[in-house]
Structures are given as C-alpha cells and as structure tokens.
Amino acid sequence: MNFRQIECFRAVMHTGSMTLAAAQLHTSQPNVSRAIALLQRETHMKLFERVGLRVVPTPEAHALLKEVDRVYVGLESIGAAAERIRTMGVEGLRIAVNPSHGISPVPQVLQVFRGMRPKVPVVVHTADSATICKWVSSRYCDLGLAAYVALPQEVSSELVISERAVCIVPRDHRLARKRKVVPADLAGESFISASPPDVARAAIDRVFVPEVRRLEIETSLATTMCAMVARGLGVSVVSGSVIRELQLASVHAIAFEPAIQFDCYVIRPRQQPEQAVVGDFLQAVRIVARENENAAKKRINRSPA
Incomplete structure (x- = not known):
C-alpha cells in the first residue's frame, strides 16, 4: 500500500462518499475508486460494501481508520513542529555582545528583527570581544557583535558599524x-x-x-x-x-x-550551517547600520562650518 491509497481511504471514510472524497483531494472519482480497490487487494480485506448508491464501511474499515487517524495526528504534529522551527528557530536566537553594543545598536536591531520574527525568543549575553569570539566559535552563541575580531581562524567577521x-x-x-x-x-x-x-x-x-x-x-x-x-x-x-x-x-x-x-563587527562561526533566523538578524543589523550611516551624514550636513 502507499500514502495515496491511505489518503483516499481516509477521505472516503470521513466524507462517506467517493465523489466527495475526490473533490476534497482535487482528483476524479474513478481515481479514488481505483485507489480503494488496490488497497483492498493489497490488504486482503473488504473495506466497503455498496448499498444502493452509497458505499458503506465494513467493521474492518472502521478498525483500520483508527490506526490511520493516529498516524495522521502524528503527521500533523510533525507539520506543526516544522512550522514552529521555521518561525521561531531551533531554540530561539542566542547572541553575544559587548556592553556598549548592548546600548547601541542592539536595541535598534532587535526592534527591526521583531518586525521580521515577532515570536522568536532572543537571549542576549554580554562579554568582552575575545569571549564573544570564543562563544560563537564553540556555538554557545549563534552570532556576536564585537569591537574587534579574536580567533580569526575560527570565526568569520564583517565590519557593520x-x-x-x-x-x-x-x-x-x-x-x-x-x-x-x-x-x-x-x-x-x-x-x-x-x-x-x-x-x-x-x-x-x-x-x-x-x-x-x-x-x-x-x-x-x-x-x-x-x-x-x-x-x-x-x-x-x-x-x-x-x-x-x-x-x-x-x-x-x-x-x-x-x-x-x-567599530562593531558581526562575528559568525566559520564554515558552519546557520539557522534561518540568524540571516534575518543579520539583515536587521545591516538595516540599522544603513539608517545610522544616513543619520550621521545628516548631522554632518547640519553642523556649522
């Protein structure tokens, strides 16, 4: 048996009709009938009986449906878990920052990041730059904002501000x-x-x-x-x-x-996979960096000669 046969069986059981099941699955009624026939042949069980124009499930069909529904609940929970990981990250986002960067630009960056990922838990650790690089290299933190780059062989860096x-x-x-x-x-x-x-x-x-x-x-x-x-x-x-x-x-x-x-450097693990939320946080950092750069240019233009 295959997943398509089980899918057709479940749809017929829940709708009570092969025609309605076909509409629910966006296929034709003959395709559903064919899948049910193959399922009965492979399981060596009679799952439906035709009574007039209706198909009536047998006791064996009801017993099989309990197992099928149990599997579907598991699949739905897997789908929900995948969506949760996609939107919230594996275990949230853990970043390490210098104390001064914790004042600026981190609050600005988090404000932008919240607009992208409103539900992602974020943990902000503060430390000196050498410790930040060590934490990122060991994957204790997903990324860091540091004043200088230590461990250049183990981390990659980008000057952002x-x-x-x-x-x-x-x-x-x-x-x-x-x-x-x-x-x-x-x-x-x-x-x-x-x-x-x-x-x-x-x-x-x-x-x-x-x-x-x-x-x-x-x-x-x-x-x-x-x-x-x-x-x-x-x-x-x-x-x-x-x-x-x-x-x-x-x-x-x-x-x-x-x-x-x-200076403010973004510190990342060198040549290691990153969860998707890290990319969004980096985008937020670059947005804030551009905003600050434009604001600085305006301040210079307003300054008296």
Missing part, C-alpha cells in the same frame, strides 16, 4: 560651549576611562600625552562612564551612538579630534 568618538562633559562644564575638543583641551581634567584591555581605550590613550589627563577613574561599562560624567566626576571619550541612545540631559557631547572610531 564604525561610530566616531565624542568627548562628553557635564552640561555646565567650561568646554560645553566648544564645537570641537582636542586632547590639549582636556589638560588637567579628571578623565574617566575604559578599563584595559579595551581596543577603544588603547586608541584613546595613543592620542594623549600621558601627563595631559588625570586618569582617576576606570570602568568597563560605557553606561557607568556616562553616569559618572553626569555626576560631575570627570570627562570622557565614548562612542557617539552610546550617548545619543542614553539621552542624558546633564551630559553634553562634543566632537573630538583626532578621529577615533568605535
């Missing part, structure tokens, strides 16, 4: 009226710095003469740096996107030169 640094000062600070700040302007200022090892910390350190800054506070979190500046504890240099996302009324951001970039 490069945000220019800004100097942040308290709103009433003496530098708040300036349109641009250079390292010499921060001479004698209490400077709140990222903790080493940090790729942005190293880039910032290179542009300062050691004695210019007073390195009095170090922290690993950009949010903490901004909150400390808001409390008047010092000044700092952070990613422009972070301070825009936080929108702290008591903190003022000023253009900083020379240019220092805060």
Whole structure:
C-alpha cells in the first residue's frame, strides 16, 4: 500500500462518499475508486460494501481508520513542529555582545528583527570581544557583535558599524560651549576611562600625552562612564551612538579630534550551517547600520562650518 491509497481511504471514510472524497483531494472519482480497490487487494480485506448508491464501511474499515487517524495526528504534529522551527528557530536566537553594543545598536536591531520574527525568543549575553569570539566559535552563541575580531581562524567577521568618538562633559562644564575638543583641551581634567584591555581605550590613550589627563577613574561599562560624567566626576571619550541612545540631559557631547572610531563587527562561526533566523538578524543589523550611516551624514550636513 502507499500514502495515496491511505489518503483516499481516509477521505472516503470521513466524507462517506467517493465523489466527495475526490473533490476534497482535487482528483476524479474513478481515481479514488481505483485507489480503494488496490488497497483492498493489497490488504486482503473488504473495506466497503455498496448499498444502493452509497458505499458503506465494513467493521474492518472502521478498525483500520483508527490506526490511520493516529498516524495522521502524528503527521500533523510533525507539520506543526516544522512550522514552529521555521518561525521561531531551533531554540530561539542566542547572541553575544559587548556592553556598549548592548546600548547601541542592539536595541535598534532587535526592534527591526521583531518586525521580521515577532515570536522568536532572543537571549542576549554580554562579554568582552575575545569571549564573544570564543562563544560563537564553540556555538554557545549563534552570532556576536564585537569591537574587534579574536580567533580569526575560527570565526568569520564583517565590519557593520564604525561610530566616531565624542568627548562628553557635564552640561555646565567650561568646554560645553566648544564645537570641537582636542586632547590639549582636556589638560588637567579628571578623565574617566575604559578599563584595559579595551581596543577603544588603547586608541584613546595613543592620542594623549600621558601627563595631559588625570586618569582617576576606570570602568568597563560605557553606561557607568556616562553616569559618572553626569555626576560631575570627570570627562570622557565614548562612542557617539552610546550617548545619543542614553539621552542624558546633564551630559553634553562634543566632537573630538583626532578621529577615533568605535567599530562593531558581526562575528559568525566559520564554515558552519546557520539557522534561518540568524540571516534575518543579520539583515536587521545591516538595516540599522544603513539608517545610522544616513543619520550621521545628516548631522554632518547640519553642523556649522
């Protein structure tokens, strides 16, 4: 017997008619009759008797239908499982991000991603870039957003966002009226710095003469740096996107030169299959990257010469 014969048998049993069964299966009545005849021959059972113009199931047919329906319930559950995996992913989406990327751009990306996959569970882990690459390489996380690429032989990477640094000062600070700040302007200022090892910390350190800054506070979190500046504890240099996302009324951001970039790389397992939801998340990342790039161009065009 084959699946088509079982399908025709079930349709006849549930509709009570070969004609109605044929309409339900989008085929002809002779095709249904032929399938039933073959099924009876192969099972060596009489499944229907004709009474006038009707076909009446035998007790054997009713007994067989119980088994057939049980199989169909299993097939329907498999179909439901396939749809659930397609729409929600294998076990949801697990991503690893730097703390600063957790402020921006991750919330924007998740907002776009939710429009694509509203029901996919998402777990966001925060860690340094080296740990992010390790987690992605080991498949603990599906992908990561990191400030730099570690383990280049084990992961693939794509630079998606490069945000220019800004100097942040308290709103009433003496530098708040300036349109641009250079390292010499921060001479004698209490400077709140990222903790080493940090790729942005190293880039910032290179542009300062050691004695210019007073390195009095170090922290690993950009949010903490901004909150400390808001409390008047010092000044700092952070990613422009972070301070825009936080929108702290008591903190003022000023253009900083020379240019220092805060990079965001997408980290993925090298040469390994990915579930479909990862592709949608990457699409959301690229959408946000384009939006941020266009917004940055508009800010530059509005800036006074």
